Amino acid sequence: MANGKPGVQVSFDKIQKSFGAVRVLEELNLQVEPGEFLVLLGASGSGKTTALRILSGLETATAGRVLIGDRDVTSILPKYRDISMVFQSYALYPHKTVAENIGFPLKVRKIPLADREVAVRDAAAQVQLDQLLHRYPRELSGGQRQRVALARAIVRRPSVFLMDEPLSNLDAKLRGHMRAELKHMQQTLGITTIYVTHDQIEAMTLARRVAILERGVLQQLATPAEIYNNPANLFVAQFIGSPPMNVVRGALEGKTFLSNDAKVTVSVGGRIAKAVLGFRPEDCSVVATAKGAIRGEIYTTELIGDHTLVTLKAGSDMLTVKAAKDFTATPGEKAGVAFNSSHLYVFDESNGQRVR
């Protein structure tokens, strides 16, 4: 909001997309709040990039509407939608200098040269590129190229930013640095941003809300904390979190989850013949077999540094538990898993939905 222009709302209204017989997006309904940083998270083929391209206008939806602000832009060309996009490959113009690359959106809109130069210098300063304006993209490093792409996106102050995995081509250290820069920049400018990624860490750290897509279906739209602590279905529960959530297959009877090796009291009730119990590695502990709600044997222990990852074999399930860094055990030793019931999740295996 620092530049005075308020963010705009973006809506996907019943957006469907098929490529011939292949259904890529199934009726997507999504509303992005003004000035929000929304992350579209999903694996490859989940439809997240397609949704972004439909929003940008580079693809047309098979059905549904796209609204930017209160304008229906579904049939409007990309250049009239007042958006800008950062591509995964940066899409810099190789025959133009950095300054010409950044100034291109203004040049095609016939902004006079003087204003253009000011805007370019301003945008370059915001991404710390002012010393490199005369260079060509082939003379720049990956991080510098990415900043040129960013500067080109912000120079016009559009209503919406779109970003298609912009950090995936950077090395890990630079990625962390650029994440912070991106977040700070978006908060300063206050422009509605839709960010596509398959990296859950980027999603968790950057987003105000995360929209998880799987096979074209929106799984959950919530804040990172909500998604982590209150997953809507089994897919979300297992997608977010590293190491992933443990799952045990069994049945739910009243308020007890039962399986061959487990008898767990849960906070939800019901009768489900095929249920799945989920719990995160940090919400449980390894105890003596008698005290544990789940019985099994130690499979391996791995010292990470600040904690130890213990893998237990319970029946056919492999469970991971985060234990203290001085935890020791011998493989094959019988042990049990105990937890407090507030961080247990029960899912119906037939549809993956969370039992509440």
Next chain:
Amino acid sequence: MMQHLATASGVRFRKMRVILSDVLTYVVLGLWTIVCLFPLYWVAVTSLKGEPEIMQGPFFLPFVDFTPSGIAWRYILDPVNDQLPMRFFNSTLIGLASTLLTVLIGGLAVYGLTRFRYTVAWMGFLLILLAVALASCAFVVSAVGLQVFFAAAVGLLLLMAAGFKDHGPALRNGGILVAMLATRILPPVVVVLPIYTMAQHMGLLDTRLVLILTYTASNLPIAVWLLVPVFGKTATDQEEAAQLDGASHIEIFFTILLPMVAASVSAVGLLVFILCWNEYLFAAYLSSTSTMTLPPWVMGQMSIKEAQVGGDGQEWAQLSAAIIFMVVPVLACIALAQRFLRRTFLWGRLL
């Protein structure tokens, strides 16, 4: 055979075989090089000979067998004596203009055919309209050749329109591309007379324009098919970025796409230029005194010289010089085109 290779003498035998095959390869290639290059060399050397050397048997090496003289060259380059400079100018102008047009139209065609989708039924209707329009023209025109041409065009268009259905492979983008190639299958000899008649009617005979247009039309399919692998795949990231930045398609084509593929497009342009430069058939029919290009003129000179055999041997030197004039630009174009293509392969795709 195999067991012999393991022994010491077997190893020696294998080495000998390798060296022998290398030597043989070079000998064969060397002989073929001589076969290919000797005529060029002979022509070049002949152009440097004075009269006595030409008529008195073969002299191969300048400064050794004979003293080279620039008489022939001075003669042909003087515009008073012959018309070589004029013909060279014509060839160059027509070649450049035609190449530019061809590459431009071909490039735009490839851009359009690969980035937009064309619907079938619409095209069919348009083609029928076009056929009707042409049929009307055929009635107005009096020349028989033209009427035949129009009738053939009408028939073709109706056939194409009849092939349209709402489904099936009818004229979509791929079909249009194939149709463009198909026009090249037609032997040019077949259309020379109709084009001659058309040009005569329009008063375009012996003008540079008619040659430029004819060359553009006949080389367009080649340009299109050479350009399809260059930028005929789906739009690059840079093009999409430019669309989002607000550029129109024409702007994208000229300011973003062409500079990125400049090397390959230049190579295609050079090849098209070579085709125009060497073109004989249409130039011979459609041009005479003022706009004749080099190939028919050189042919004409050759016939004249042959008729004068036993006369002035100097003319053989002049003819040789003219031939060198004709060949050198082609060689230069090929060398340039090779450099462009090699650079593209070396650097791979631009950023």
